[in-house]
Amino acid sequence: MTLALPMLLGAVFVGFLVPRALRAVSSTLSPTVLLAAWLGSMASALYLALSAVLVLVWPSHAPVEGLVDGIARCFSAFAHGTSSWVGELITGTAVGVVGLIAVRIVLAGRKQAREHARVREFHRDVLSIVARRDNSESDVLWLDHPLPMAYSVAGKPGFVVATQGLSSALTGGERDAVLAHERAHLSGGHHRIVGACEVLAAVLPGVPLFAAAPAAVGAIVELSADRHAARVTSPAAVRSALAVVSKSPLPQPDWSLGDRGGATAVRLRSLVDGDVASPRRLTCAVAACVPAAITTAVAAAVTVAVSAGICAVLT
Known part of the structure; x- marks a missing residue:
């Protein structure tokens, strides 16, 4: 002890x-x-x-x-x-609590994985009918919609969904910045990271570290993807693209990362003041x-x- x-x-x-x-x-x-x-x-x-x-x-x-x-x-x-029974009681209680937490984490993780897989497959099947692919960008599915929007769908393989309005409303550099942002989510495993945080928050809601993690980590991965896109294109391209896309009234799907917390101002300020070099x-x-x-x-x-x-x- x-x-x-x-x-x-x-x-x-x-x-x-x-x-x-x-x-x-x-x-x-x-x-x-x-x-x-x-x-x-x-x-x-x-x-x-x-x-x-x-x-x-x-x-x-x-x-x-x-x-x-x-x-x-x-x-x-x-x-x-x-007394010996005191130590035994403490040990038994600790083992029981940890065992219960472990079981709940496994069950919650399996439930989330099944739900996300079901939605992804349904989404992929629907998009295969209504969306089109560009031969030069095989990982992007384009929807004929006038409003600018883009999001990433994790999986094996993952892919990016974007609207035709994105290309119409943005310059070529801004469009590339948006796609680089979404690809950063896929290559960085951000969907899995945020999903794991959501599972731990559901199992341990009384622990501030885990309760705050989904929102905090969700906002951080958006900033991280912004900086990756800034390195691929330029901070100015990311800022201008973000300013346009953030005004779109189209809602982000619940299971995509999106702009969690609506922290567009923070993201713009980070790109203005921060160093986009990779640590x-x-x-x-x-x-x-x-x-x-x-x-x-x-x-x-x-x-x-x-x-x-x-x-x-x-x-």
Whole structure:
């Protein structure tokens, strides 16, 4: 239990404290780095919680628990001195909760995957009748509609749906920027990322990190796709195309990414003020690890402080 406590406390800190910190620094980080921080934090929260349970159910002491026994010996002695049924109750409860969460994640994920697959296949079948393909852009299906609109449909393979009004309302560079944006969603796996966030939010709605993830990550992937399109074309082309397409009254399909939260002004400002260069992988890796590392260190410090307090009381 000596090692399990800081792990569990770290998972709680990540789940409840990190979202506010990420929102506070969101305007200073590139979308790719911010996305790595959100995904890394969610993965860390789940990893720490699962690791805490594994430590609790380990037949003897976990292999690395000896490393922390020295700094938490007083707390450990206090914990071992309590009735055995207390530890068994804590372990049983933790295993039950984690097992229930795991089952709910699997069931919710399977349900979402079936629903999305059904809608995609129906959509693909209908478009094969009413849409046309351009030989020069085989991954784009064109609809004869006067209003400008484009969206991407994930799958194997994924494809982009665009209206003839898009070509009519935009210049060639602006049109290429819109298509590059939608292709960035497909190549970046953004639909799967947002879908996973939606599953975790449905299963763990009481944890702020997971509850806020669908909206936050949905907005971030739009910014990320904008910057990719800006690198392929130019920031000016993306800005002007976004200004035109955002005024279209056509609704985005519920299962497409779309402009989540209506953050067009934020996207335009990001393209004006931000650097569209792609960040280094090392920077993204650090961003994915730092939030969980800081909160876990705080959790360990709290555990040590509590151990010292208990030690002072008992001695």
